[in-house]
Amino acid sequence: MNIGEAAKASGVTAKMIRYYEETGLIPAPGRSASGYRTYSHRDIQMLRFVRRARDLGFAMDRITDLLALWRDRTRASGDVKRLALDQVAGLQTRIREMQEMVATLQTLADACAGDHHPDCPILADLEGERSIVHTAAHPNGRFGQP
Amino acid sequence: MNIGEAAKASGVTAKMIRYYEETGLIPAPGRSASGYRTYSHRDIQMLRFVRRARDLGFAMDRITDLLALWRDRTRASGDVKRLALDQVAGLQTRIREMQEMVATLQTLADACAGDHHPDCPILADLEGERSIVHTAAHPNGRFGQP
DNA sequence: CTTGACCTTCCCATGATGGGAACCCCCATA
DNA sequence: TATGGGGGTTCCCATCATGGGAAGGTCAAG
Numbered sequence: 001m002n003i004g005e006a007a008k009a010s011g012v013t014a015k016m017i018r019y020y021e022e023t024g025l026i027p028a029p030g031r032s033a034s035g036y037r038t039y040s041h042r043d044i045q046m047l048r049f050v051r052r053a054r055d056l057g058f059a060m061d062r063i064t065d066l067l068a069l070w071r072d073r074t075r076a077s078g079d080v081k082r083l084a085l086d087q088v089a090g091l092q093t094r095i096r097e098m099q100e101m102v103a104t105l106q107t108l109a110d111a112c113a114g115d116h117h118p119d120c121p122i123l124a125d126l127e128g129e130r131s132i133v134h135t136a137a138h139p140n141g142r143f144g145q146p
Numbered sequence: 147m148n149i150g151e152a153a154k155a156s157g158v159t160a161k162m163i164r165y166y167e168e169t170g171l172i173p174a175p176g177r178s179a180s181g182y183r184t185y186s187h188r189d190i191q192m193l194r195f196v197r198r199a200r201d202l203g204f205a206m207d208r209i210t211d212l213l214a215l216w217r218d219r220t221r222a223s224g225d226v227k228r229l230a231l232d233q234v235a236g237l238q239t240r241i242r243e244m245q246e247m248v249a250t251l252q253t254l255a256d257a258c259a260g261d262h263h264p265d266c267p268i269l270a271d272l273e274g275e276r277s278i279v280h281t282a283a284h285p286n287g288r289f290g291q292p
Numbered sequence: 293c294t295t296g297a298c299c300t301t302c303c304c305a306t307g308a309t310g311g312g313a314a315c316c317c318c319c320a321t322a
Numbered sequence: 323t324a325t326g327g328g329g330g331t332t333c334c335c336a337t338c339a340t341g342g343g344a345a346g347g348t349c350a351a352g
Contacts, residue, residue: 133198
């Protein structure tokens with residue numbers, strides 16, 4: 001299977017497949033005589049695996065861990081489950097942060113007439129000395145991994 | 147006010163203040179004789195504004211719009227409110243996506259013994275032909291703006 | 293043999309942020 | 323007055339996951 005077919009079969013673009021290989025997330029596949037990458041059924045499984053893990057919001061380094069467990073026939077399912085539950089916890093944290101944003105925005109919007117007049121509590125709050133905006137610490141980048 | 151004080155007063159790092167200026171989000175401030183940037187009270191208000199808007203998850207180009215309305219004394223508060231409610235809608239979409247991920251992960255984790263045995267429905271699902279993972283289209287990047 | 297669809301590598305860009313180097317400026321204190 | 327420390331300035335590089343595109347090689351069908 002060439003990279004294009006592998007991409008179609010796995011849902012990972014050819015570009016991304018090469019990138020994952022370059023960064024060591026996945027091993028380099030075999031090559032045809034003319035230098036084309038060739039992918040086995042197992043490789044497709046692996047690519048699908050990565051794709052799905054991404055769809056669950058896992059960061060790349062977590063996927064590295066998941067793949068290691070996937071390949072390890074002597075793994076403990078408890079290790080996999082822990083990664084999954086950690087991910088749940090991380091997602092829930094970010095969900096909570098966004099829900100706070102929604103609540104704040106909704107409060108501000110409720111206080112705003114929303115007509116043709118210029119007076120606007122939303123802008124007033126954003127510019128002011130004191131504000132209801134929860135100016136939390138966002139340690140990793142902005143909102144976490146994805 | 148030099149950039150360091152402006153940073154402290156606004157909660158935006160000096161690095162970010164320069165970056166916002168470079169990208170045109172905020173206008174270039176005055177300079178002292180020796181080339182130091184000097185910030186007025188109004189500038190501090192503006193930086194705080196940007197900071198808070200970021201804390202509410204607004205993308206930079208939306209903040210550009212918000213700043214334009216902020217400066218425009220003939221704005222209609224309805225325009226501001228619309229931006230706020232759009233942001234609420236966007237956040238809610240992303241929240242829903244993440245809640246789906248949580249639900250999927252939780253389902254998989256519940257099916258996993260989580261013991262020392264290698265058998266793991268989580269890994270099995272991720273690698274398999276069919277999966278319960280909702281492989282949605284994530285058009286903008288991964289999970290939307292921030 | 294040509295054509296078009298594929299593959300290869302290489303470089304560049306994104307958005308928001310941080311790190312750091314090399315250099316300049318200002319003020320207080322010895 | 324000299325010096326030191328804590329500012330400031332610009333410039334470059336890195337991140338993370340992804341896409342775009344150029345320049346050139348390969349393959350299969352017509």
